[in-house]
Amino acid sequence: MQNFKENLINAIEKIEKARIAVDRHRIVRLVAVSKYSTTQEIQALYECGQRAFGENKVQDLTQKANTLESLPLEWHFIGNLQSNKINALLKLKPFMFHSLHSLELAKQLQKRLEQEHIYLKTLLQINSAKESTKSGVMPEEAIEIYYQILEECPNVKLCGLMSIGAHSTDCNLIQKSFETTRALFEKLQNFGANTLSMGMSGDFELAIRCGSNCVRLGSTLFK
Numbered sequence: 751m752q753n754f755k756e757n758l759i760n761a762i763e764k765i766e767k768a769r770i771a772v773d774r775h776r777i778v779r780l781v782a783v784s785k786y787s788t789t790q791e792i793q794a795l796y797e798c799g800q801r802a803f804g805e806n807k808v809q810d811l812t813q814k815a816n817t818l819e820s821l822p823l824e825w826h827f828i829g830n831l832q833s834n835k836i837n838a839l840l841k842l843k844p845f846m847f848h849s850l851h852s853l854e855l856a857k858q859l860q861k862r863l864e865q866e867h868i869y870l871k872t873l874l875q876i877n878s879a880k881e882s883t884k885s886g887v888m889p890e891e892a893i894e895i896y897y898q899i900l901e902e903c904p905n906v907k908l909c910g911l912m913s914i915g916a917h918s919t920d921c922n923l924i925q926k927s928f929e930t931t932r933a934l935f936e937k938l939q940n941f942g943a944n945t946l947s948m949g950m951s952g953d954f955e956l957a958i959r960c961g962s963n964c965v966r967l968g969s970t971l972f973k
């Protein structure tokens with residue numbers, strides 16, 4: 751646990767280097783993915799200054815957010831949301847939901863949000879390398895679906911896109927998948943899209959060079 755401060759400083763240094771090399775006016779948000787970490791470890795990273803944390807299971811988020819209730823943390827939900835978990839997620843009032851994967855899920859969310867008179871900031875997940883193992887909308891249908899959600903689901907506050915880089919050891923393929931998402935993001939900038947969530951421990955510098963302004967880092971911080 752004593753390495754956390756060093757891990758965080760190293761990560762921030764790399765993020766800063768990458769972003770200043772491409773666009774010094776861009777701010778890059780760092781979400782610490784705590785899905786394999788304990789509440790004690792989250793607290794240790796909090797004490798190093800980190801505030802935004804991401805979880806991929808509603809049950810884990812519930813348990814950790816409740817345990818750490820007294821800390822001013824910003825929770826991000828980055829996992830596959832099953833419709834029977836919508837109520838539990840909304841109860842936690844997460845800061846942002848990164849992994850909206852379909853119009854159907856948006857409509858289910860809209861129904862609940864409307865009943866509660868609340869809003870949820872969300873990102874549309876893009877399956878940028880068209881992998882059967884990943885969820886998200888296909889790049890060619892993304893714009894249409896984005897518009898439909900904007901129109902039909904006003905309480906689902908769409909504010910950008912999220913994607914996981916291609917599952918590959920070939921940097922060119924990963925880069926291509928990030929560029930696909932970035933091109934879509936640029937088309938949506940006149941429609942309120944301001945967040946492009948791309949990049950994990952193995953590929954966040956590349957993601958930033960490809961336009962990301964939000965990286966989700968787990969293993970490199972909590973090692």
Ligand SMILES: *Cc1c(COP(=O)(O)O)cnc(C)c1O
Nearest residue numbers: 783806828950951966967968969
């Ligand atoms: C686990 C996870 C991450 C973090 O992965 P690391 O490789 O540990 O940095 C980022 N995004 C999503 C969606 C994840 O599920």
